[in-house]
Amino acid sequence: MEIGSKLTNSWLDSIVDSFNGVDSDRRRQFNRIGTATRAVIESVVASKAPTEQLGLIADAIEKVAEDIGRFPSGRVYEGFAEAANTGGNGGFMDFSPISGAANPIAPPVELSLSSDPDGSPIVVGVVTFGSAYEGPPGSVHGGHIAAAFDEVLGLAQSMSGSPGMTARLSVNYRKPTPLGEPLTFVARIVKKEGKKVFTEGKCYFGDILTAEADALFISVDFSKLAQLAGERERTNDGQKPQL
Numbered sequence: 595m596e597i598g599s600k601l602t603n604s605w606l607d608s609i610v611d612s613f614n615g616v617d618s619d620r621r622r623q624f625n626r627i628g629t630a631t632r633a634v635i636e637s638v639v640a641s642k643a644p645t646e647q648l649g650l651i652a653d654a655i656e657k658v659a660e661d662i663g664r665f666p667s668g669r670v671y672e673g674f675a676e677a678a679n680t681g682g683n684g685g686f687m688d689f690s691p692i693s694g695a696a697n698p699i700a701p702p703v704e705l706s707l708s709s710d711p712d713g714s715p716i717v718v719g720v721v722t723f724g725s726a727y728e729g730p731p732g733s734v735h736g737g738h739i740a741a742a743f744d745e746v747l748g749l750a751q752s753m754s755g756s757p758g759m760t761a762r763l764s765v766n767y768r769k770p771t772p773l774g775e776p777l778t779f780v781a782r783i784v785k786k787e788g789k790k791v792f793t794e795g796k797c798y799f800g801d802i803l804t805a806e807a808d809a810l811f812i813s814v815d816f817s818k819l820a821q822l823a824g825e826r827e828r829t830n831d832g833q834k835p836q837l
């Protein structure tokens with residue numbers, strides 16, 4: 595993901611610059627795997643393949659899982675937890691569960707920084723959710739809408755220069771959010787009070803407002819993030835960070 599920064603937030607720019615523009619074969623291969631696995635996930639939940647074919651497909655997928663599972667696993671952290679990238683060679687947030695191209699469970703939401711007509715900085719997230727994200731028939735599952743808000747609001751709050759973790763996230767679902775259609779999330783900072791960064795966001799399908807959210811982020815000491823990353827690398831399974 596390239597973040598085409600139109601902002602002059604030097605703090606965020608310096609982080610984004612440190613990840614962007616670096617290309618590597620390793621990153622390309624991870625992104626290919628992520629894209630192909632995402633396509634498999636989509637087909638798995640929506641395939642009309644004949645039953646006799648399903649066993650063959652299951653055999654093939656089990657073989658792939660076995661092949662990749664033979665290698666040791668462990669995440670690489672450069673900077674921030676969510677900014678884990680594909681091998682330390684560039685790729686800002688390649689493995690984000692929401693926006694990471696290399697993470698097959700990410701829809702993914704494509705993030706960019708922009709500004710609204712009055713010049714205020716905003717984050718824009720563009721995404722089309724496939725069948726794997728279905729909640730009510732034909733609509734996106736509300737939990738995934740909340741996750742997309744957490745991501746775009748999370749990037750917006752980081753423009754404050756003192757990013758933190760989500761303390762509270764509230765979503766109002768106004769209209770069903772359609773599957774298989776391009777959606778646009780927009781997020782901004784509302785105000786900052788000490789460690790508290792208040793944000794708000796909206797999700798549109800065309801001109802239709804389908805959901806809106808507000809969230810409170812609490813700036814965290816970067817040493818806390820480093821500690822979380824350290825725990826994750828030590829245990830290598832990352833399931834239980836010690837706070």
Ligand SMILES: CCCCCCCC/C=C/CCCCCCCC(=O)SCCNC(=O)CCNC(=O)[C@H](O)C(C)(C)COP(=O)(O)OP(=O)(O)OC[C@H]1O[C@@H](n2cnc3c(N)ncnc32)[C@H](O)[C@@H]1OP(=O)(O)O
Pocket residue numbers: 609674675676677744745746747748749752757758759760761762788789790810812813814819
């Ligand atoms: C992760 C950082 C990434 C940085 C990346 C930068 C690069 C840019 C990239 C960008 C895109 C990435 C996008 C990622 C987005 C995803 C983020 C997530 O999903 S985060 C996972 C879910 N959230 C948790 O797991 C938090 C768990 N909770 C905690 O760890 C703590 O509770 C925490 C940090 C939220 C606050 O703990 P305390 O000890 O630091 O805060 P105290 O000092 O006690 O409180 C400060 C003030 O805030 C209020 N406060 C704290 N928590 C509150 C709450 N839940 N609700 C309301 N107020 C709260 C308190 O009442 C206090 O207010 P008074 O100063 O007294 O007025």
